[in-house]
Amino acid sequence: MVSLSELLVNEQATIRSFSIGRSETNRLASLGLTPGAQVDMTQNYGRGPLIVMVRGTRVALGRGEAAKIFVERNSS
Amino acid sequence: MSDRQTTSVPEQPVMVGEKLPLIALAGQPNVGKSTLFNFLTGLNQHVGNWPGKTVERREGKFTFNDRRYNLVDLPGTYSLTANSPEEVIAREFVLRDQPDVVIAVVNASNLERSLYLVAELVTLPAPVIVALNMMDVAAQEGLCIEPEVLEAALGVPVIPITATRAAGTLALLNVIEDTLAGNFLLTPRLPEIRADHRIALDEILNHITGNVPSPYPPEWVALKLLEGDTEITRTMQNTLPVEKWEAVNAVLRNHDDALLAVASGRYEWIGRMVRAAVVQPRMGQISWTKRLDEWAAHPFWGLWILAGILGLVFWLTFTIGSPAQVWLDSRVVGGLSTLAGRVLAEAPFWVRGLVVDGILGGAGAVLTFLPIMVIFFAVFGLLEDTGYMARAAYVMDNLMHLMGLHGKSFLPLFLGFGCNVPAVLGTRVIDSKPARLLTILIAPLVPCTARMAVVAFLAPAFFGPNALLVSWVLVLFSMLILVLSGSLLNKLIFNGQRSAFIMEMPLYHLPNSRTIGLLVWQRTLSFIRKAGTNILAMALVIWVLSVLPGGNFQTSYLVQFGKFIEPVGRWMGFDWRLTVALIASFPAKENAIATLGVLFGNDQGVGLVQSLTSTYSVASGLSFLVVTMLFIPCMATVAVIRQETNSWGWTMFNIAFMLMISIAADSGVYHLAHWVGL
Numbered sequence: 001m002v003s004l005s006e007l008l009v010n011e012q013a014t015i016r017s018f019s020i021g022r023s024e025t026n027r028l029a030s031l032g033l034t035p036g037a038q039v040d041m042t043q044n045y046g047r048g049p050l051i052v053m054v055r056g057t058r059v060a061l062g063r064g065e066a067a068k069i070f071v072e073r074n075s076s
Numbered sequence: 077m078s079d080r081q082t083t084s085v086p087e088q089p090v091m092v093g094e095k096l097p098l099i100a101l102a103g104q105p106n107v108g109k110s111t112l113f114n115f116l117t118g119l120n121q122h123v124g125n126w127p128g129k130t131v132e133r134r135e136g137k138f139t140f141n142d143r144r145y146n147l148v149d150l151p152g153t154y155s156l157t158a159n160s161p162e163e164v165i166a167r168e169f170v171l172r173d174q175p176d177v178v179i180a181v182v183n184a185s186n187l188e189r190s191l192y193l194v195a196e197l198v199t200l201p202a203p204v205i206v207a208l209n210m211m212d213v214a215a216q217e218g219l220c221i222e223p224e225v226l227e228a229a230l231g232v233p234v235i236p237i238t239a240t241r242a243a244g245t246l247a248l249l250n251v252i253e254d255t256l257a258g259n260f261l262l263t264p265r266l267p268e269i270r271a272d273h274r275i276a277l278d279e280i281l282n283h284i285t286g287n288v289p290s291p292y293p294p295e296w297v298a299l300k301l302l303e304g305d306t307e308i309t310r311t312m313q314n315t316l317p318v319e320k321w322e323a324v325n326a327v328l329r330n331h332d333d334a335l336l337a338v339a340s341g342r343y344e345w346i347g348r349m350v351r352a353a354v355v356q357p358r359m360g361q362i363s364w365t366k367r368l369d370e371w372a373a374h375p376f377w378g379l380w381i382l383a384g385i386l387g388l389v390f391w392l393t394f395t396i397g398s399p400a401q402v403w404l405d406s407r408v409v410g411g412l413s414t415l416a417g418r419v420l421a422e423a424p425f426w427v428r429g430l431v432v433d434g435i436l437g438g439a440g441a442v443l444t445f446l447p448i449m450v451i452f453f454a455v456f457g458l459l460e461d462t463g464y465m466a467r468a469a470y471v472m473d474n475l476m477h478l479m480g481l482h483g484k485s486f487l488p489l490f491l492g493f494g495c496n497v498p499a500v501l502g503t504r505v506i507d508s509k510p511a512r513l514l515t516i517l518i519a520p521l522v523p524c525t526a527r528m529a530v531v532a533f534l535a536p537a538f539f540g541p542n543a544l545l546v547s548w549v550l551v552l553f554s555m556l557i558l559v560l561s562g563s564l565l566n567k568l569i570f571n572g573q574r575s576a577f578i579m580e581m582p583l584y585h586l587p588n589s590r591t592i593g594l595l596v597w598q599r600t601l602s603f604i605r606k607a608g609t610n611i612l613a614m615a616l617v618i619w620v621l622s623v624l625p626g627g628n629f630q631t632s633y634l635v636q637f638g639k640f641i642e643p644v645g646r647w648m649g650f651d652w653r654l655t656v657a658l659i660a661s662f663p664a665k666e667n668a669i670a671t672l673g674v675l676f677g678n679d680q681g682v683g684l685v686q687s688l689t690s691t692y693s694v695a696s697g698l699s700f701l702v703v704t705m706l707f708i709p710c711m712a713t714v715a716v717i718r719q720e721t722n723s724w725g726w727t728m729f730n731i732a733f734m735l736m737i738s739i740a741a742d743s744g745v746y747h748l749a750h751w752v753g754l
């Protein structure tokens with residue numbers, strides 16, 4: 001398992017868990033980020049915010065938030 | 077799960093002219109809800125606030141088949157959990173006001189995400205109709221959706237529409253009519269949750285049954301408790317007998333992962349719907365959005381694009397706004413003044429003075445700012461409607477970190493360029509309290525249209541062809557002060573903490589002229605209303621103070637007051653007139669010019685611009701421009717700061733802070749300018 005912020009552009013992964021507060025978890029869930037959801041890294045320059053594609057939606061996340069979301073890379 | 081037919085069927089209003097059928101429009105952000113609202117109501121809409129909140133409430137009426145309907149636009153929300161005031165408003169409205177129909181607008185090109193709200197809505201006791209919007213976008217992306225299959229799977233009517241081209245809206249209206257007449261037997265399929273949590277849910281339901289306050293359905297309350305909804309948890313803690321609350325709490329403690337289980341349950345439900353209804357999935361083509369974002373959301377190029385767009389806005393203001401302003405000033409206001417002077421030639425001096433100097437001089441000057449306001453409203457509406465606003469937040473996230481804020485704070489601050497009042501109100505999108513307070517405190521440092529209008533009037537007077545450059549530098553200077561103030565306040569008061577940045581990046585789409593047109597119309601109308609009362613009143617007060625006592629201007633109260641505090645103004649290179657104009661800008665920033673107009677009104681036959689340039693040095697002019705950018709927030713902004721911070725302490729702190737900054741920075745600028753010989 002790696003944190004979402006370590007995912008490279010065009011890499012796909014499955015969300016496994018969050019270590020983030022309840023209200024943030026709620027907001028992530030309403031935007032489609034739940035354990036089991038597939039994410040596709042769209043933009044990640046290694047610093048600053050990043051963009052992931054999840055359930056057909058582009059979601060922007062701060063680097064700090066992405067670091068607290070744990071994913072498993074899909075074996076290609 | 078609950079059986080909605082038996083629990084609460086809203087009464088059917090039969091008689092025309094009695095109570096109008098109430099229809100609520102619900103939907104997530106970026107699904108085209110406003111477009112549908114504007115199409116149905118047109119100019120027949122009213123914009124206000126939700127009672128006790130500062131969230132915008134839009135309500136309108138429309139007629140279909142000779143029957144009138146009341147349409148309420150609920151705030152756009154991703155879910156109905158108590159994460160934000162908007163979400164509480166939306167669900168409380170459905171529960172308490174009991175709309176006859178709830179139209180849930182979903183984005184056909186993004187079914188999976190936008191059905192999430194529907195999954196929550198169907199558990200509430202109101203008939204739901206799904207408006208499957210953006211069918212055109214879905215088709216462009218190669219998605220093929222079968223609305224009939226979705227309808228059968230959901231158990232509620234599904235109507236495909238394209239609100240931007242008004243396609244399918246007739247069918248939607250027919251279904252609303254049929255639903256009100258009771259022609260549909262609604263049996264929505266409800267989302268389910270995992271078996272082990274199902275047991276917990278039943279246990280909670282057992283404990284709370286009989287103690288749930290109306291109008292909340294017990295099943296729904298049990299689910300919200302399991303989700304850890306703050307509002308419902310508080311309500312039930314206050315209503316339940318202690319031993320029952322303890323029992324509920326014990327169940328909740330054993331299921332603290334239930335929040336994600338409930339959310340996953342909803343997505344499983346959605347997954348089943350989508351698999352059934354989407355015949356041909358999205359093709360792997362690279363979308364326009366992705367291609368544009370490679371530039372607009374790029375950490376380097378994105379900033380340049382943003383700077384370019386802001387530059388374009390100011391360029392538009394000066395090339396279209398300023399000439400229109402001059403025309404309005406000389407032809408309309410000037411013409412009316414001459415006419416009024418001629419008509420009232422025989423009237424007593426004070427009547428002529430009141431009409432020509434007070435009313436026409438004050439309110440007329442404000443009306444000449446309209447072209448600039450309209451340009452700003454239109455440009456910001458355009459950026460919002462195309463989806464660019466989110467990119468601006470995204471690329472500004474890094475810079476906002478300097479102040480302990482994140483990209484979302486950029487949106488309200490950006491709005492501040494139009495007017496600081498919506499900027500302060502707009503801080504509601506920021507979820508953490510300290511970040512929100514900090515954004516409110518620095519928002520008045522964003523130069524608003526009213527201040528830019530003063531700049532647009534004075535900069536050409538003092539700097540001629542260099543006016544545009546000077547205006548740019550003034551804006552950059554304000555931004556620098558804003559960043560410095562933000563990081564200072566963050567370190568001193570908030571110990572450098574920061575909140576979460578989680579935001580949808582909507583698809584780019586072509587702007588809708590109707591949506592933007594109505595937005596510009598509504599905002600301009602509210603500006604005129606403000607100008608018509610607040611600013612006109614102030615202009616009259618200024619005029620009265622300038623003739624009392626005894627009708628001699630040189631001995632008037634206004635001159636006496638200006639001379640009294642002139643020593644402070646002199647640090648910044650002001651005489652008493654500029655000092656008075658600055659003070660008069662408190663009720664509304666644009667009053668500065670109106671006041672100078674009244675103060676120099678005695679110089680018969682000489683335009684205000686000539687009076688000013690012949691009276692003041694360039695250094696004083698520059699100094700006045702700088703202080704205009706940084707001075708204490710206007711009256712309306714102070715009022716909303718008080719309302720949004722809910723504290724006179726923070727409001728007073730904000731005013732004192734800005735007063736200090738403006739006097740310190742401006743004294744520096746004046747003496748520097750004086751020293752280099754301006």
